[in-house]
Amino acid sequence: MSSTYATDGAGAVNTEIPPGKPMSLEQQILDKGSQMLQSLSPIRQMSQHACTFALYSHDMSRQIETHHFITRLNQDFLQAAVYDTDDSNGRLIGVEYIVSDTIFETLPPEEQKLWHSHAYEIKSGLWVHPRMPDMIVMPELKNLAKTYGKFWCTWQTDRGDKLPLGPPSLMMSPQAAEDGVVKPELVKKRDDKYNFSRDDLMKSRIEIPESEWINPTADYWRQHNKCFEVDVESTDMKKLCAFP
Numbered sequence: 019m020s021s022t023y024a025t026d027g028a029g030a031v032n033t034e035i036p037p038g039k040p041m042s043l044e045q046q047i048l049d050k051g052s053q054m055l056q057s058l059s060p061i062r063q064m065s066q067h068a069c070t071f072a073l074y075s076h077d078m079s080r081q082i083e084t085h086h087f088i089t090r091l092n093q094d095f096l097q098a099a100v101y102d103t104d105d106s107n108g109r110l111i112g113v114e115y116i117v118s119d120t121i122f123e124t125l126p127p128e129e130q131k132l133w134h135s136h137a138y139e140i141k142s143g144l145w146v147h148p149r150m151p152d153m154i155v156m157p158e159l160k161n162l163a164k165t166y167g168k169f170w171c172t173w174q175t176d177r178g179d180k181l182p183l184g185p186p187s188l189m190m191s192p193q194a195a196e197d198g199v200v201k202p203e204l205v206k207k208r209d210d211k212y213n214f215s216r217d218d219l220m221k222s223r224i225e226i227p228e229s230e231w232i233n234p235t236a237d238y239w240r241q242h243n244k245c246f247e248v249d250v251e252s253t254d255m256k257k258l259c260a261f262p
Contacts, residue, residue: 035107036180063089066158067104069208070145071200072169072189075239076247078197082176083208084169086114094118096165102175104148112189114169122166122233130235132246133166134191137229143219144192144200148212152222160226166236167191185248190239198240 041049066088074080085108086098096116101108122133139145140163147155169189173182192200205216234241 035109060089064099065090067148068098068145069104069148069212070139071192071204071208072171073192073198073200074171075188075190075245078190078239078245080176081192081201081204082171083204084111088116093161094121100169100171102173109173109175111173111175112169112171112186114167114189116162116165116167118161119164119166119229119233122236127235130233131238132188133168133236134189135229135232135236136165136167136191137163137232138194139191141220141223141226141228142192142194143214143216143223144205146208146212146214146219152219156226159223163226164229166233185250187248188246190237193237193240196240198237 064087066086068086068088070084070086072082072084082102085101085104087101088096088098090096094117098114098116099110100112100114102111103109116136117133122130125133136145140159145159145162147158152159169191170186171189172186173179174184174187190198192198208214209216239245
């Protein structure tokens, strides 16, 4: 079976989107009508775009640039749809939940192992808000520096997957040493795109208070040199009644 791929303006095949036919005019009209008539309330609550980097828990040599479109549900909880780019053809590659240190401390230790800290990511200038001056977002950066995140990647586009394949992967945040150091070429590519200087960002963020304590159960790999990986296995169905 052959697949049809959309092309860019120059006529070259664009393999950066899923296989499929180009959208018909009828479909485009339907979509525009839906945008005008439906509330789309959860999406309209997204108030931040953050760009940072993430590492696969089971293979931290694989590092990706991520774009988080964030909704704050309250002062202690945020949720983010994660894309591989902020371009109009960006692919939804996962979801991240972000909680304050207050909520994180209430989680069972087994649950805490799945989360990562954000302090280094913020202080080191890796987490940025594109097109927003640091001075404007500084209050939010100070809040985020004390948070923890749980990020599941559902579409591994970095390995060339044209579709979301297999089980989700747990992602980790960048850290200052060991396998958590982000590759310089990734940072340079991102900074060049948005006209950032990581060195300048680090200097401007010196005033962000250090977290009094980062729970060592988060960033579990650093203390234990162990990772978490999801596997899929078949199991018997639970039934409400006897199956005919």
